[in-house]
Amino acid sequence: xxxxxxxxxxxxxxxxxxxxxxxxxxxxxxxxxxxxxxxxxxxxxxxxxxxxxxxxxxxxxxxxxxxxxxxxxxxxxxxxxxxxxxxxxxxxxxxxxxxxxxxxxxxxxxxxxxxxxxxxxxxxxxxxxxxxxxxxxxxxxxxxxxxxxxxxxxxxxxxxxxxxxxxxxxxxxxxxxxxxxxxxxxxxxxxxxxxxxxxxxxxxxxxxxxxxxxxxxxxxxxxxxxxxxxxxxxxxxxxxxxxxxxxxxxxxxxxxxxxx
Amino acid sequence: xxxxxxxxxxxxxxxxxxxxxxxxxxxxxxxxxxxxxxxxxxxxxxxxxxxxxxxxxxxxxxxxxxxxxxxxxxxxxxxxxxxxxxxxxxxxxxxxxxxxxxxxxxxxxxxxxxxxxxxxxxxxxxxxxxxxxxxxxxxxxxxxxxxxxxxxxxxxxxxxxxxxxxxxxxxxxxxxxxxxxxxxxxxxxxxxxxxxxxxxxxxxxxxxxxxxxxxxxxxxxxxxxxxxxxxxxxx
Ligand SMILES: Nc1ncnc2c1ncn2[C@@H]1O[C@H](COP(=O)(O)OP(=O)(O)OP(=O)(O)O)[C@@H](O)[C@H]1O
Ligand SMILES: [Mg+2]
Numbered sequence: 001x002x003x004x005x006x007x008x009x010x011x012x013x014x015x016x017x018x019x020x021x022x023x024x025x026x027x028x029x030x031x032x033x034x035x036x037x038x039x040x041x042x043x044x045x046x047x048x049x050x051x052x053x054x055x056x057x058x059x060x061x062x063x064x065x066x067x068x069x070x071x072x073x074x075x076x077x078x079x080x081x082x083x084x085x086x087x088x089x090x091x092x093x094x095x096x097x098x099x100x101x102x103x104x105x106x107x108x109x110x111x112x113x114x115x116x117x118x119x120x121x122x123x124x125x126x127x128x129x130x131x132x133x134x135x136x137x138x139x140x141x142x143x144x145x146x147x148x149x150x151x152x153x154x155x156x157x158x159x160x161x162x163x164x165x166x167x168x169x170x171x172x173x174x175x176x177x178x179x180x181x182x183x184x185x186x187x188x189x190x191x192x193x194x195x196x197x198x199x200x201x202x203x204x205x206x207x208x209x210x211x212x213x214x215x216x217x218x219x220x221x222x223x224x225x226x227x228x229x230x231x232x233x234x235x236x237x238x239x240x241x242x243x244x245x246x247x248x249x250x251x252x253x254x255x256x257x258x259x260x
Numbered sequence: 261x262x263x264x265x266x267x268x269x270x271x272x273x274x275x276x277x278x279x280x281x282x283x284x285x286x287x288x289x290x291x292x293x294x295x296x297x298x299x300x301x302x303x304x305x306x307x308x309x310x311x312x313x314x315x316x317x318x319x320x321x322x323x324x325x326x327x328x329x330x331x332x333x334x335x336x337x338x339x340x341x342x343x344x345x346x347x348x349x350x351x352x353x354x355x356x357x358x359x360x361x362x363x364x365x366x367x368x369x370x371x372x373x374x375x376x377x378x379x380x381x382x383x384x385x386x387x388x389x390x391x392x393x394x395x396x397x398x399x400x401x402x403x404x405x406x407x408x409x410x411x412x413x414x415x416x417x418x419x420x421x422x423x424x425x426x427x428x429x430x431x432x433x434x435x436x437x438x439x440x441x442x443x444x445x446x447x448x449x450x451x452x453x454x455x456x457x458x459x460x461x462x463x464x465x466x467x468x469x470x471x472x473x474x475x476x477x478x479x480x481x482x483x484x485x486x487x488x489x490x491x492x493x494x495x
Contacts, residue, residue, distance in 0.1 A: 090387070
């Protein structure tokens, strides 16, 4: 469904992405792991042209984009197929939770107001926040705000949702609810790329785990292989640095708490 | 203290209020959209216009209001006369133009420069992340500005717009120098006959105090009303 070829990006003289190749099949959940500064955010933002890459190709279904010569129209068309969930939520501060979700439906996608409201309410209900419809972002906890962020992206029914560390700005006790919501999307068959440091979540929910280091994809595999039999020395080192305990003990914690 | 004069002049000076409000209001009304346009030029760093906008802003902001008024009132009419009548022979009696018009123009020029800075900093305080989120849900840049950024920028700008309005309101007291019969001019003129200046100044003080207080209440209300979304969590 989505193929990325030789994606490169430099900041000044510093080559942050040195040629990323990635293929994502419809329905895949890809967990993107890697040390801080390895270029995960740069890659995800590059895919959505929030900070465009320097070169490479993005092939999304029948849309082929050469990054160097992408037009505003190409980008618009590409973004229509994508949802983005930000590390710090980026909710529209002047709009209520419901309006945050409606905005893209009504203004962005020209869906009639009544229908949009219904879709938005449905989306909020799914993330367990229907009764918070009229709350402004300043009146939501971090976990609630991020669930609204996810509802806002998912309500537009994009072909893929890109999530950049959706839980890393949250207090530990709020992480579980958000992960649960993402897992629910995965169960519905949504295609997603999730940058995360939640190893247990990656292991349990992802179809494929990709390890990035210093601007390159170093290793990718299905989760069990990836975590139990890492091949490259850099991945081994990365996994060993993350305490073994957190991988073993933390698993399924997000399933204990239930949303709704 | 001449109480009769005090009271009499008070009522007399009140007749100057409409002009004071007219000048302040008109300056603000012109200043808001034009100041916003200027802020836009500065934020977008639009070619050619950008350095002009910056130069204009710092020039106006660095010059004392009194000086602007004197300069404007003494030079602009002659200047206009040269252009309109000597060059284009339109035969407009420039020196007969109501000084209120000149006053409005001066204060509008001041408002534009100051409001452009108010808007510029207000817009820059909005986290660009919201803009990115809006792009991802399909809003166009214009829609993003209209629906997300400006409403928030306006709220954070309200206190500063209030300050500026207050400064202009007080500044209009200098319009007496342009022979505009606003509050100060009326009171001073009344006093000049009998030399009851102290009483006249007390009257002026009271009137500005009341106007200023009303203005502050209005802007507090606006800030509260437009900033509903900023209400802190109740639970
Ligand atoms: N705007 C920028 N200007 C210059 N350098 C940047 C910029 N943004 C990112 N970088 C650099 O690019 C590299 C990759 O950053 P990126 O944010 O993609 O890493 P990351 O893998 O997402 O890390 P983290 O896990 O900490 O979020 C870093 O070395 C960073 O310093
Ligand atoms: Mg990152």
